[in-house]
Amino acid sequence: MRPTVIRRTAVAASTVCLALLATACGGGSDSGSGDKGADAKGKDSAAKPAAKALTAAELEKAALAQGDVKGHKISKAAAKDVVSVDDIKVAKEVCAPLADALMGAQVGEPGAFTKRTVVSEPKKGSMDKQDTDAEGAFKAAFDITTTQLALGSYDGKGAEESVAALRTAATECAGGFDFTAAGEKQKVSKITEEKVEGGEDAAAWTVQLEQDGEKVQLKLVALRQGPSFASFSSMNLAAMGGGGDFELPTAVVEAQAAKLA
Numbered sequence: 001m002r003p004t005v006i007r008r009t010a011v012a013a014s015t016v017c018l019a020l021l022a023t024a025c026g027g028g029s030d031s032g033s034g035d036k037g038a039d040a041k042g043k044d045s046a047a048k049p050a051a052k053a054l055t056a057a058e059l060e061k062a063a064l065a066q067g068d069v070k071g072h073k074i075s076k077a078a079a080k081d082v083v084s085v086d087d088i089k090v091a092k093e094v095c096a097p098l099a100d101a102l103m104g105a106q107v108g109e110p111g112a113f114t115k116r117t118v119v120s121e122p123k124k125g126s127m128d129k130q131d132t133d134a135e136g137a138f139k140a141a142f143d144i145t146t147t148q149l150a151l152g153s154y155d156g157k158g159a160e161e162s163v164a165a166l167r168t169a170a171t172e173c174a175g176g177f178d179f180t181a182a183g184e185k186q187k188v189s190k191i192t193e194e195k196v197e198g199g200e201d202a203a204a205w206t207v208q209l210e211q212d213g214e215k216v217q218l219k220l221v222a223l224r225q226g227p228s229f230a231s232f233s234s235m236n237l238a239a240m241g242g243g244g245d246f247e248l249p250t251a252v253v254e255a256q257a258a259k260l261a
Helices: 005-021 035-042 056-062 093-102 131-141 158-172 250-260
Strands: 072-076 088-090 112-120 145-153 177-181 184-194 201-211 214-225 228-236
Touching (some): 056 112, 093 228, 158 214, 158 228, 214 250
Antiparallel strands (some): 072 112, 088 177, 145 228
8 A cells, every 4th residue: 555644654653662562710800899890790701811822832841741641652743744734735625624633733823833743552461472363463562553642722712713623624524525635645535423521622533534445544632721722633553454443542632631721
């Protein structure tokens, strides 16, 4: 099969992991009397300040780091694995946010943006089975989920709008769509909603890609916490090729939500 941008990223990140087999705010109320106090009470919602994006430094601190998720290797995404939103072309504009998130690119216009590559470690003993179960041992060894985590922080309602844009795209493009990423054609053939919890708002989907007669399942999670929005695009090596399914990266999502809270 001709390698794709997604496949190259997953295999490169997972190779690192295979080596392991060998070894509140709220204190701003005014206690004063008169019209000022009454006005504050009557316009509590209207007076709520607009969300302000985290700075680049604050976002880097809030992003996942090695040691934050047990059984996972976390690193800042390599430059070669970062696909620019400008390199993603979608014929059907409403589907663009979903294509961007799938490729680990930014959604919307964040004030600050960063990326992480999160790779689950192979289960211990996965290569220690008897020779008679060689196929099972091989699959267990490659039961590795690679997640491209794209994290952005937005002014105003940017984070909320990013989640909404993905929900709209998942609904409008559920039957599939084509897009090009870094010059390579990709075909989404089906989108199915999944259940997920986390942060102030979260949504998830299984996205099926098809290429050269093969099917690949990806998991996509959208998470909002305050002014920040994170997308998690995951694929599993053992599930590739036959359209096999795998679990959402819930531990990764929960850990990132906790750091943003």
